[in-house]
Amino acid sequence: MASTALISNRNDVLAKDPEDDSKPRRLTYKNVEGPDKEILEKLYLYKNALIEVFPGSILIPPGFKEVGERILDLKVRQDDTWVISYPRTGSTWTQELVWLLGNNLNFEAAESIQHQRAPLLEMSALMSNEGDIMGFLDNFGNSVDIVDNMPSPRFIKTHLPWHLLPRQMETVKPKIIYVARNPKDMCVSYYHYCCLVHRMTGNSFEEFCNLFLRSRTPMGSFWEHVFQFWERRHEPNILFLKYEDMKRDLQKEIKNVANFMGMKISEEDVLRLEEYLSFGSMQKNPAVNLQPLMSTLRGNDYMGAQDRPNFIRKGKVGDWKNYMTPELATKFDKWIADNIHGTDLSFD
Template sequence: MASTVLLNKHNGVLTKNSEEDTKPKRLIYKTVEGKDRDIIHKLYNNPNALIDVHPGGILIPTGYKDMGECILDMEVHPDDTWVVSYPRTGSTWTQELVWLLGNNLNYEAASQIPQHIRAPLLEISAVMSNEEDILGYLNTYGNSVDIVGMLPSPRFIKSHLAWHLLPKQMETVKPKIIYVARNPKDMCVSYYHYCSLIHRMNGGYFEEFCDLFLRGRTPMGPFWDHVLRFWEKRHEPNILFLKYEDLKKDLQKEIKKVAKFMEKSLSEDEISKLEDYLSFGSMQKNPAVNLAPLMSNLRGEDYMGAKNRPNFIRKGKVGDWKNYMSPELTARFDKWTEDNIHGTDLSFD
């Protein structure tokens, strides 16, 4: 079943769907049925791993129903800085840049305090609700929505939720929002590996996972609904739209862009040091961002990076999809992308 579309295109022009233009007053949760339920059962050994959230037809792990309305109603602060993205688009990388810029380049704190504590993912308690080991660890600090609510200002918050599922006050308070997007082919490959690693998804079903993704039925919902909603808002003064490929191509340039948006001044030496800290090699080795200590503690020292399992920060390459997708699947992705970005001026390398 097709999901509700947040944006409609008429004659190549984006127009708002009036039914989805404002935050919903309440959410409706439905059981996933039919073909999608069968595939989810095959992938996760649990036909009830995800729930169908409306409006939007967005699949999210079941714990979301305990916090969805709380997120909609939560207080937003004017001095918040949010990093929002679809999963596996470089949000951990971007959040580290944002947190450092907002905390006077405090590398000592950044290396000692895990990112999920100092700049938490708002809905992480829901995302991990099927992973008892990880959720048990996270809950020692409390529900992630409550944790964000107790953070001292200025707060640095990350989320993978679609625009209409974010707090209602985002529309009126207008905190700084940095949105990061990525070529969906690379993103989908990375998401597949992430689900295999963190959510212990059964391997060998890459094409089934891609089919779900193309139909908007992977966790966090339809990709283009997510991205285009923020692309439409990119000219608003409190929103900065970034692309993963641009960060890879010229990190110094993107550091300067984010610093300007956050009203932070940096010397050339500071930019060079920040670029080095944010390099792929440094990020992959940094235990504060790569989840290695947590996963080693919960699932054994050899869980990450061994037994054919990737690291949380996996490859960081542009174009890695070529190693995974058949010509037929590539053509399907390309047609799907062309259909969705036509008339939007959005493009990906």
Template sequence: MVKMKPIEFTPMTDDLSEELRVSCKPGLMPMAAITVSPSGCAMPEEYELYAERLHNFEVYEDDVWVISYPKCGTTWTQEMVWLIGNNCDFDAASDKLLLQRFPFLEAVSIIPQPQMDERAQFLDEHVLFADTIDFVEEQPSPRFIKSHLPVALLPKQIWTKKPKIIYVTRNPMDAAISYYHHHRLWNGYVGSYETFMEGFLQDKLVYSPFWEHVLEYKNMENQEHVLITSFEEMKADLKGVILRTADFMGKKLSDEQVEELMFHLSFANMKNNPAINGEDFIKEVKEKHDMPEDDPELTFIRKGQVGGWKKEMPHHFVEKFKLWTKEKLRGSTYTEDDFY
């Protein structure tokens, strides 16, 4: 059981954090502005308004949670887990957006309230709820819940009710590149690539620090209600991950269901699935905030590759990431091979 400590907030006033904040377009998702103790997690200032509600959120034993640091394969894992938990009902999956079937618990805490109020008119079409905490509370059991929160900021009942938790991680260089393009779209980030990568390495981005996030969950993998996987494992052996996840969830899939699920979860099908890819809303965002419509990087599901950093990350940043990872894992019992 994790011992809960009081939550405290500290403003991020350093120059790098300020540069990241002023490099984003107003009216979109904000950058980190506070660190939250005891985790040290960087969050937008809006989080402070919802921290207590999230801390006291009622958890059920039959909840199923998918948790990750952002851009580590969360959406892919959500779709897999929901279908395993719903007997591979592909028709139901196509009839309802993933955001409805598998809502993002703390989304309300990382989006400015004026933007949430404006989005309320799109409830039926885009499911960008004015209050995602309320929405999750109203879901029928078993509830499927997405979160990016670190261990210390999860609802306190997690540790007594012990719902199923599937945690997915990824090579941080690939995650950082994907997070950069995510910020270009959802935060309207117009700053430099170099500044963003320094922000990742120096724990200035929302939900950072990366390695502390990963290690806290990795340290719980021997608990019966926690399953750890990775984007790389899913790419290398999707069938194996499906079977392991189904066993973890207490579900039995037929050979035919496994094959159908593998096909459904292929990159091409995920990218072209309107219940997942958010095409309509992304088009609205681009039009409203003067973003290029033909930029292939400004999509919800981008490339889905392992090792894309080899082509997309400059050598000096590769070296920085490797040294950073070595330092972060020093003193632990893990190597990089234990994660991806």
């Protein structure tokens, strides 16, 4: 489908209340029903693991009901910098680069957990399953409160689609850096992430892929998410990045992001950032690898267990070949071709 057929304006989705043209409609929620309910409960091992958010038909953990309206009403600041992506596209990697550029390459301060200095806006909702929510709130606080109370300039990350972001994004126009990734690699990484963070059963890869292809994994349609920002990529406050470009030439993309942020950077600093942001460095870095969070919520032995992946797992382009059958890869290829037909978006 052509991207113009997808959402080009948040008001196409956040429709007006028919009784009051000045009042945007609020969010509504419902439990997932039918065959998808059975599949999701089998994968996630507990009931009502995800709810459906309207408008947009987005699946997300149930804690989003507590923060969804607050996020829509959140005040956006002109000097904010937002890193936005569908999950598992390199956003943690990108956010670390963005935060360091915005904080004069303060590597010492970057030793603190990324979520505390550059929080994931909806993190409280993502950790809202029965076993995690109180532990998360007690140790890390409500993520929307954290963002709301941060001093400027703020560096914020989110995986929410455009129409679930604060309404003021449309008018205030803060800097937005969007990261996209080949959906075949992204889906493999997302599967492992859901096994790690959402306790999904680890023998359900093909079933997860089929849900993803039908937009029935958390955050909904991959294509609507991506095209909402691809269509805006020429706006001066938006930079659209691809994971594969960062892997191919990180130095070039470091300079690209620095230029977008209005930062002057020396060749020496580019090399320092390249080393700091290398896969080996990131995987071992407790400020970004989710080890402290998982240890706090689930014990010191939770991550790194034989049957459990690391949060920063492989960082490779083309790793889907090690997981997808030829039949599944063909199904993905057709799905990709159908959705980018008539657009100028492509993936390596």
